[in-house]
Amino acid sequence: xxxxxxxxxxxxxxxxxxxxxxxxxxxxxxxxxxxxxxxxxxxxxxxxxxxxxxxxxxxxxxxxxxxxxxxxxxxxxxxxxxxxxxxxxxxxxxxxxxxxxxxxxxxxxxxxxxxxxxxxxxxxxxxxxxxxxxxxxxxxxxxxxxxxx
Amino acid sequence: xxxxxxxxxxxxxxxxxxxxxxxxxxxxxxxxxxxxxxxxxxxxxxxxxxxxxxxxxxxxxxxxxxxxxxxxxxxxxxxxxxxxxxxxxxxxxxxxxxxxxxxxxxxxxxxxxxxxxxx
Numbered sequence: 001x002x003x004x005x006x007x008x009x010x011x012x013x014x015x016x017x018x019x020x021x022x023x024x025x026x027x028x029x030x031x032x033x034x035x036x037x038x039x040x041x042x043x044x045x046x047x048x049x050x051x052x053x054x055x056x057x058x059x060x061x062x063x064x065x066x067x068x069x070x071x072x073x074x075x076x077x078x079x080x081x082x083x084x085x086x087x088x089x090x091x092x093x094x095x096x097x098x099x100x101x102x103x104x105x106x107x108x109x110x111x112x113x114x115x116x117x118x119x120x121x122x123x124x125x126x127x128x129x130x131x132x133x134x135x136x137x138x139x140x141x142x143x144x145x146x147x148x149x
Numbered sequence: 150x151x152x153x154x155x156x157x158x159x160x161x162x163x164x165x166x167x168x169x170x171x172x173x174x175x176x177x178x179x180x181x182x183x184x185x186x187x188x189x190x191x192x193x194x195x196x197x198x199x200x201x202x203x204x205x206x207x208x209x210x211x212x213x214x215x216x217x218x219x220x221x222x223x224x225x226x227x228x229x230x231x232x233x234x235x236x237x238x239x240x241x242x243x244x245x246x247x248x249x250x251x252x253x254x255x256x257x258x259x260x261x262x263x264x265x266x267x268x
Contacts, residue, residue, distance in 0.1 A: 025175040050235060057173060057206045066174065104181050104208070105215055112211030115243045119207055122242040 015041065016077040023070040023089060028060045031074055035085060042078040043144050052142055055123040056085055058116045059138045062129060063089040064109065081144035088137040163228070163262065165196040171204035177212050184216040193225025196258060205236050210243060217249060226250060230258055 019034050021027045035056040039049045060072060070091035077084050120127045120140060127140040164187050172180065187195050197213065199205070217227040229249045231237065240246050252258040 025173070025177075028174050029171070054204070054206060054239070057204075061174060061206060061208050104178055104212065107215040107218070108177070108181060108208065108211040110211070111214045112206075112208040115207035115210050115245075118243050119239070 014077075014079045016075060019074040019076065020071055022068045023063070023066045023072050023091075024068045025066045028057060028066075028072075031056045031060060031072070031087075034074070034076055035083070038076045038078050039083055039142075042081060042083050043146070044083070044142075045146070048142070048145060051123045052083060055120055055127075055140055055142065056087075058119050058123075059085065059087045059127075059140060061112055061116045062120075062138050063087075063136055064113070065104070067091060081146070082141060084139065084141045086137065086139040088132065088135040090135055163194055163196050164192050165198055167198040167201070169201035172199075172202055172209040173204060173206045174208050177208045180209060181212045181215075184212065188216065188219050188223070193220055193223035194228070194262075195220060195225070196228045196230060198255075199229055199231035199233065199236055202231070202233060202236055205239050207243070210239070210245065214245070214248070228252060228258055228262070230255060 015038070017034060017038060019030060021030050032053040035052050036049050039052045044052065056074075060066075063072070070089055072087055072089055074085060074087045124140040124142045127138070129136070129138045131137065166180070166183055166187070168176075168180065170176075184195060184197075195216065213227065213229070220227045227249060228251075230252045232253050237246075237251075240249075240251070250261065252261060
């Protein structure tokens, strides 16, 4: 069972995609699109694909306000019935960051981070956050439900 | 995700913000400024129409909760109109089903607002 980032790193993936994009709110759609594609290839049904799209979006939200001076590096992998996604933010977000940070109030962000955690708890089989090589890193794992039947 | 994810209308004399498509990190700032502009203009009760929304993430919910709190400080309310099961599920997962007044149609909203305003 995968409980930690180290467990995740030991899994063998049958297909892996790396996605790197500027940490801009309007580019998070790329992460959702790629996650949906890899989930479909893993045999996820429509509901599960939608869950994964939301979960990968929440990984990005968990980094806080976007900053287009930074980039988000995402590794999406699948092995049979399981999709794993590891995302890292290459620069620690600062209050002076661009994008959403300019126009969203602190209350909205505080609420969002808490709600994001609840969503990830519900939509994934496992997820976590830690600092790897000095970068904020968030990961998730989701298994195809039919695999349990 | 849309550059301008909303339009504005009126229902039962209340301002309505109509959202469509994917309301995410990119759309949240526009939603935030639209709601702030209505509240600043003196509207303590606002309606957000989510009937055509297909995706709603935690940051969009954070914006709605922040606006709801401001409306309630002014003795108003923030009503949601929605039927999309996926959006209802997001509200359920996050424990917000009973936080907002939720209506399945504008008729239902008008009826509820009428009842609220009746002496």
